[in-house]
Amino acid sequence: xxxxxxxxxxxxxxxxxxxxxxxxxxxxxxxxxxxxxxxxxxxxxxxxxxxxxxxxxxxxxxxxxxxxxxxxxxxxxxxxxxxxxxxxxxxxxxxxxxxxxxxxxxxxxxxxxxxxxx
Amino acid sequence: xxxxxxxxxxxxxxxxxxxxxxxxxxxxxxxxxxxxxxxxxxxxxxxxxxxxxxxxxxxxxxxxxxxxxxxxxxxxxxxxxxxxxxxxxxxxxxxxxxxxxxxxxxxxxxx
Numbered sequence: 001x002x003x004x005x006x007x008x009x010x011x012x013x014x015x016x017x018x019x020x021x022x023x024x025x026x027x028x029x030x031x032x033x034x035x036x037x038x039x040x041x042x043x044x045x046x047x048x049x050x051x052x053x054x055x056x057x058x059x060x061x062x063x064x065x066x067x068x069x070x071x072x073x074x075x076x077x078x079x080x081x082x083x084x085x086x087x088x089x090x091x092x093x094x095x096x097x098x099x100x101x102x103x104x105x106x107x108x109x110x111x112x113x114x115x116x117x118x
Numbered sequence: 119x120x121x122x123x124x125x126x127x128x129x130x131x132x133x134x135x136x137x138x139x140x141x142x143x144x145x146x147x148x149x150x151x152x153x154x155x156x157x158x159x160x161x162x163x164x165x166x167x168x169x170x171x172x173x174x175x176x177x178x179x180x181x182x183x184x185x186x187x188x189x190x191x192x193x194x195x196x197x198x199x200x201x202x203x204x205x206x207x208x209x210x211x212x213x214x215x216x217x218x219x220x221x222x223x224x225x226x227x228x229x
Binding site for chain 1: 149151153158159160161163166168204206215216217218219220221222
């Protein structure tokens, strides 16, 4: 159990275009999902928290108008990189929160999306 | 914010060797998870362990919450254990179930 999928796994786009990445929890409902960014040989950096039915919460320094997040259902969150530029090239990873009790939870991660902007 | 330090940053082992990875954190935590990121980038959940000790096959983990550290033990390592091991914590002082990741330990197991 606790499987999270991400699509696409790899995308190449031209500078100035927009790209949408989907994150789905396949066997559990997730009111909260997270979007991370990872540069080569570095750790994961949290970009935003996605809450079902409400606006996303962005971390300091992350442009909300550039990285649009929509969490329209209990199993799907999307990240749209708008007007992409080469510096947006990165590995984007989503996670979904699954509560295991009233006080404890685990995050489960998707396989990631490698974005290359040319 | 909370600081998460992992050591060593890099570790090279021969197949069959044992190893210990360490995670130090600067504040009390609600959640601590260990992950393995495989060479394709997928993060795999190893342990949810805000305190105590757990074992799963060749892997085990111990968190001493009062002293703010966690250890991940890998015994009889195999080449498939290669990858990056991350510790991630959710500090008690903040809400939102957000994890802060350490910088990771890059493990290479040679045949």
